[in-house]
Every structure is written in C-alpha cells, then in structure tokens.
Amino acid sequence: MLRREDVAHVARLARLTLSDEELDLFTDQLAQVLEHASDVAALDLEGVEATAHPFGLVNVVRADEPQPSLDRDEVLAMAPDVEDGRFAVPRILGEDQ
Amino acid sequence: MRSAGEIARDVREGASSAGRELEIALSAIRARNDELNVFLYVDEAGARLAAQRVDEAVARGERTGPLAGVPVALKDNLCQRGIPTTCSSRILEGWRPPYNATVIDRLVAAGAVPVGKTNLDEFAMGSSTETSAFGPTRNPLDPTRVPGGSSGGSAAAVAADMTPLALGSDTGGSIRQPAALCGIVGVKPTYGLVSRYGLIAFASSLDQIGPLSRSVADAALLLEVIAGHDPRDSTSLPEPAPSLRDHLDDGVVGRRIGVVRELIDGADPEVVASVDRAAEVLRAAGAELVPLSIPELRLGLSAYYLIAPAEASSNLARFDGVRYGLRVDADDVAAMNEATRTAGFGAEVKRRIMLGTYALSAGYYDAYYGQALKVRTQMIEAFRRAYREVDLLLGATTPTVAFPFGSKTANPMSMYLSDVFTIPTNLAGEAAISVPFGVGEGGLPVGVQLLGPGRSEARLLAAGRVLELAEGRP
Amino acid sequence: MTLPDGWEMVVGLEVHTELKTRTKMFCGCRNEFGAPPNTHVCPVCLGLPGSLPVLNERAVELAMAIGLALHCTIAPSTFHRKNYFYPDMPKDFQISQYDRPINANGYLDLIDHSRVGIERAHLEEDTGKSTHLGGSGRLHGADRSLVDYNRSGVPLVEIVSAPDIRSSAQARAYASELRAILIATGASDGRMEEGSMRVDANVSVRRAGQPYGTRCEIKNLNSLRSLQRAIDYEAERQVALVESGEVVRQETRHWDEARGVTATMRVKEEADDYRYFREPDLVDLAPDASWVQRVRSGLGPLPAERRAALLARVGEVSEAQRDAVATVIDAGRDEVVRGAIDRGVDPALALARAANELESEGPAVSVDAFAETLLMEQRGELSATQSKAVLAALAQEGGDPHAIAAQRGFERLSSNSLGATLDEVIDQHPDEWRRYRDGDDKLAQFFVGLVMKATRGQADGKAVIAELAARRG
C-alpha cells in the first residue's frame, strides 16, 4: 500500500515540493492508480521477456562527421541567467556524482 | 469546405493562392478562437511569408509540393524555430526553440503553411485539454464539452474549419480520442513511421506524430508528407514514406476484420451500436467479419499508466530552470530546481512524474515498471496472434462521446479510463485510425477505430474510406 | 610503502577515458577541448525539449577497440538512463550502459607479469563543466556556478577493473599500461592532467585471508603519481582506523594533492536512487562478427608486444631508459627506434633521441631520416647539438637530413680550421690557458664554449677537448 512517506520521498527525488494537502490528495490518487495496476503487479510473468521497445531495430549509428552547432547568442538568449558566455546557476550544495 | 487535396490543387493551378487560403484560415480562427481557445499562438507573419513563397514558386512555374498553400495547425508540443512552444505548460512559457521538428521541415518543403500552435493537455498528459495551463479548448460541436485530448486543440482546429489539416501526437490515444470526440479523422501511425525529432517527448517509446483531418484522403495526404526515415531519430523506420493515396480506393473485399470484444465492452450503447453498424457496412463492402476476444488488451491500461509515467518522469527532468524556460530563484541550485518545477508544472504532470518516479524507484521497479514491460510483450504477442487470423481489427475509439467539462477531473482514474480502447495500439507500436461514424448522446459524433499491424496504414485508410463513404462523406 | 604486518590493500580502478572522435557521442557537435564556452552545442547536447540522440559509429568502434585490446567479450548491449539532477547534465539524466555493457570480462597483463581482471568497459556520455565563482573557487563556499556544455555528450568509455590490485605500485602500473593501450588503439590521448583520462580508485583493506573491508572511492587523481600516493595514504588511513577500533565508512573521498591527504567528499546515501531504465530513444547495439573483425583488423600491435620487440633490440635498460621506453611506446615511435638500430645506430642513442627530440605536431619522422641523422652524429659529421637541431627540423617539416644539415651550414669543421680557431682563442685568453695547462681541468669547458661561440656551434665538443689535451702535452 502506498504510504504518505513514499509520496514525500518520490516528490523529493523528482524535485517537487508538496503542501500537506497535496501530499494527502496525491497519496490518495496515486494509490488508486496503483490499486488499478495491481492486476499487472500480481501476474505471474516469470520467463516473459521485457519489451522496452516496440521494434527490434539494432545498430542505428551515424557517421562521425561534424555538423554545425547552434549560434551561441541564440543559445544563451534562452537562458534565465547568463554570465561570461555560460549558463549561471545559484551555488551547488553537496557534491557531484 | 474543400479538402486539403483540393486546396493544394487549386493553388497549384492558380484557381486560388496560398495567400488567399491563409486569409480564409485566419478569419476562421479570428471568428472563433476567443470562444474555443484552440490556438495558443497564431504566427500570422510567418504564415504570410510561407504563403508568399508558395505563391511565388507557383508564379515562377516551379513544382510545388502536395500541400501547396494548405494551412496546417501544429500541436504546441512540436518545436518550431523562433515560435513560442509551450506544451501548454508554464514551465516553457516564453521559450522559442532554436530548431524545427523534422515534420515541420517536411510540411514546409511540401508547400504547407503552418499557421500556429494549438492547445493541448499539459505535456500531452490528459484526455480533455483541461490540464492545459492556458485553459481548456472547447469542443466546436458543443462548447460546453471537451474536445478530447491531448491533441484537443488540433482536433478542434479541424472540426471548427479553421484549418483543413492539423498535426497531433498520440501516446495513448491523444490523436484518435479527440478526433472521435470532434467528429474528424485521426491516425496513429506505426511507431517509427514519422520522425519524433522535435516532438517534445511525453513517453518516448509510445509517442507518434500523426494527422488530424476532415477526410481519410486528407489524412493519407498529410501522412505521406510527414512519414519516412529521418536520420535524426534512431527509432525511425529505415524506409521511405509508404504510398497511401494510391490505395485509398482499395476497399475491403476479401479482408478479414476481427471485431474485438475488449475494444467495445463498457462503451455507451450508442457507441456499441455504431461499431455494430460499421461492421455491417464493412461486411456489405466485401469484408469477412470475425468476432474476436483478446483478453490481454484488458491489461493495457494498467501497463500504460506505469510505462508512460516512468518515461515521462525522466523526460521531464530537464525542466529544471537552468537552460531555458521558467526559473524561480532560490539560494542553491537544488532549491531553484525544486521551486521552478513546483511552480511550473500543473497537478496532472506532477501526479504522473511522481507515479513514474515511484514505478522506477528502488524496491518497486520489478513489481511495477519491470512487470509492465512484460505485459507489453504479451500484448504484442496477442496482437501478433490475432493478425495471423485477421487483417484488421475493429472496435470503438472511446467509450463515450464528448463529455462535459469537469466531469472527470476530480478522479484521475476515471479520466484515464477514456483511453482504454486506444492504449493497446501504442503499447504494441502498431497503427490505428479513428473515423467518425454515427452519433451518440446529444447528437455528438462517435468514432470507430480500425487497428492494424505495423505498416498497415494503407489498409487502414482504405477500410476507413469505406466507412466514410457509407456515411455520405465524399 | 608497506602496510603493517598481516594487512593487505584491495584496490579496483575505474578509468574514464574520453574518446578521440571528431564529434560527440549523440550529435554532430565537435569533440574538441578548449573552445570558447557553449560554442560546440546543439539541441541534442543541450538536452533541448524534442531533441533525440543518434549514436556515433566511431565511438562504438573505439569502444570495441578498447575491449578487444583488453581481451573482453564484445556482446550485444543496451543503453540506459541514469537519473539524477545536476546542472552540468542537461537532460538531468546520463545515457550510460548498465546491465549489458558492450565489453565485459577481460584482463590486462602488467609489466611485472601480474594480471588484473577487467569487469567491463562500457560507453557513456560526459557531462558539461561547471566553474564555481566566489568563495575559494572550489565547490564549497561558491556563490554561483557557471556551466559550459561544450563537453556535454563527449563520448566516454568507463573501464572497471576487478578488485585484483594489491599495491599502489601495481595500481600505477595498471593505469600506466592501460593508458598506453588507450593511446595505441587511438581511442584516447590519455592526458590525465587535461582530464581526458580520469582515474578513480576504490580502496579497502583487510587482514590477510579475511573478507573484503568497506571501501572508499577516491577522486581527483590527476596524475599517476597522485594515484599512487593517494592509494597509499588511504590504505594507511583505513588500517589505522580499524586498528584503533573504529570502522571505515563507505564514502567518496577527494585527494588533496597539496596536503597529501584524502578527505570526505560525500557520504554514500541511502537516498541515491538512479532509477535506471532502458533509454527508449536509442536502439540496441549488436555488433555482428564482421563489424568486430573489421575493428580487430584495424588494431595494430599492442604496447606490451611492441615493448618486448623494442627491449629485444635495446637490451638491458637503466631506470632512466625505462621512462624513455614508455615515452617512445606511447608516442608510437618504437618502430623508428627499432629501424634505426637495425641500420646500425647505437641503441642507447636511438632510444634517447627518439624519446626526447621528436616531440611535434608535425609529420612523423621516417625511419630512414631518423637513422641517417643519428649515423651522421655517430660518424662525427654532426655534433650532438646539430643532430638535435636536424631532428627538430625533421619533426617540424620533414625533409632530408643531409639537405637540412647543409642548408644550416652544419658542416663539420676540418681539424685544421678547428686548430686555427683554438689558437686564436688561446691567444686571447693567456691566463686561463696557463691555469688549464697547470692542471685546472674545469677550464676545458671554458675553451669549448669559446670555440663553439666562434664557430656558431659547428665544432664538435669532443674534438675541441681532444685538441686541447694534445696541446697541453
């Protein structure tokens, strides 16, 4: 059964803030969906291959030939904050992976 | 109303001009867009320029494409260079992509005139356009009701005669369901037939771009233009666009068509009656109708609501306030990401992101996502078995006709159930078409659905054409 | 360094190497170090909505070349998404290979004849690069970070060794041999300082015969020397911890080169949950036998084989010559050295000159030109200085060594004109001559210098000394 803590944990992983009311509502709604999905979860599918892709294409590659990149001004014009030709973000806490 | 094919012919032959066709479209849009909220953005200047180029080419006696001068509406999850592209989400408000989706390049190369961007459920997550951050689109046939979704704006644009053609995208029924609810034709092509490059992904292994149109012939015309291998999409089928218009009048003589119980059960009586009548029409036209049951299809909805949100949770991670779109400031970057996403996404998108994150997370992956992928395998095998017996399948597109605003928003599960007949095709990567056939509650249109294996578009369109002709549409 | 009696270290290395392709892994942007920020970016490597990846064929082939050189099995493989938020990762997931890597189960034999297992060598994409502003310039205390996505999507191969390494010297030998292989296969330029080859070390300690201890991952190892020092430090730290009754905590540690210590970077968290799943925008990779064979036949002899062939001609080598051998192998100049030796050049001379004098971005120097230059030097037709100058010219623009020598006026002075010049110099410096004649040998170099100056370097130093000695009687 989906618990409120599970929803809170998932929201953290997905970088979403939920109010207490949202947490209650979403817990309830997601539990319903998972309840509906319990038919899938309950199936005995031992030995069945997983399909992540509808078709069995393989080895789709491109030649190692340079193509034009975007114009930097156009790229940076999209950005909320820019400094020195780069995308600026507030400080990074913790550490990289 | 002339068909897209007739418009292109008139433009090529000088009986009309791209400029004139564009003005017809723009005035139709002006007349009803405030009421219906179909277009989020109308690119008058760009469209005039595109129309002018077509007219100049015609004047110079150059060959123009099969869509010469035909105005086309684009679902606002297709990237168009320099044109606001929002996915109906606050998180992308103001973003102008620096590149074109492949389908847009192909439209323009075929002489089409893109007129603007249509409303959708936020990130294509919904079946009514009610999750759009910019308000719902109203059904042109009954403005108190939804047009369906997620390509509700594109379906409404065609149904309201604003443009003869529109592009939508179909992840679990998002072309066919609004086509059915708006009384027009919608095609979900075989996965890989149309390039996804420039389509803002909802669920990458299920998404396909496809046509919405008033007639089967116009759907074939538009699909021929946008289909065919694209080296920018690794999942694109390695072959040129199929010939479709040549087979429109192939009919159904000798075809075996399975009438699938699981694609009818639970539908409104008028909807069931329409499917029965469609079966009769096809039989009268020379097809052999076979009752079929494919029990695996019943698991489609559950599998879909695990797979699609899982992929979406990852596809939508990039909306983090760093490179484009909305940013809500905060002291550190993680807090900024979170504030931005919390403010930028609507409730349905958050619900699906969380559902998908949960389905993929440690400890639940095997029970949910992993299991859903196996169900997908079973679904594909079940279809394959069915197609050993029959050529095509017949069922309803949706269980009901267009429903009133607000009737399903309180309970997400009830909204999800409106995709129950369309989802299996996406899971299997196969093709299907919804054709308006008969009416239901309140005189609103009903859509019947024909399903076929991968690359069966020509057969599906020919069968759809039989139904269309039987309804007295030329 | 040795650990206290009864202890042993267990080390596994994870080496990330950037592949030397022309373009990035999934788009046509240039894979080029040092361009102005955000100039090699496009919708794909910026992760713009709607963009899709398409795999670079050359990256696959370089990955296979690495795998073949490491005796791996090349198997059908898939790509996964590793999901986590980080600003230098534009999609907020990394495309990597997970449970089905392209290469698995290989090994690498080291110079000391030990063998280290290779668990896997898989393809993945690189991230962009953040610069941290304010504070110390390091991450902690920075007010703001700036992101450049030129590196985003550059192809990487991550080579994961088995935990077979038992000393820091062995770790160094492994990294060094692996580096030689990466260079030899053309997969990478192996520059640790520039980050094109990055080494992380997983270190744990145990009492002999006991199960593995808790391991720590050490990052920021920018040279082979820091790799070796960091492993020693870390193993000692862990032994000291355990011996004082404490426990080793599983964490990522940062090597501080200046202070010579490792320090906690981040503790492994329960919350790490990358939600790996198959990348739906890419299809499977299943190289068939003919593709693998094509890559295999493009592989030249590997460093170990080339080293053996070189040593067979050079014979016994000193410690300094060992470095020269490594340089020559990495630079691919071993064939030139072998050829020169076969043509009669002294092995030590050929090795030294090839290691030190052929550095250039220009054309490779031919065996003939190299050998001929050194033979001229051996015959005394060129001084050492002149020989080096000719080699430098060959390495810059190629050409014929005789012509270069002639053009520069590098003709050996006849002994008559050398004698005349020396007489002149002695006349001008009578005091120094007297002191030299009285036994102050140091002054010989003084006269050599003057003669060199007077002849603009054409004199042979050894000949000058011989002449001086003859005059002293």
Ligand SMILES: [Zn+2]
């Ligand atoms: Zn790029």
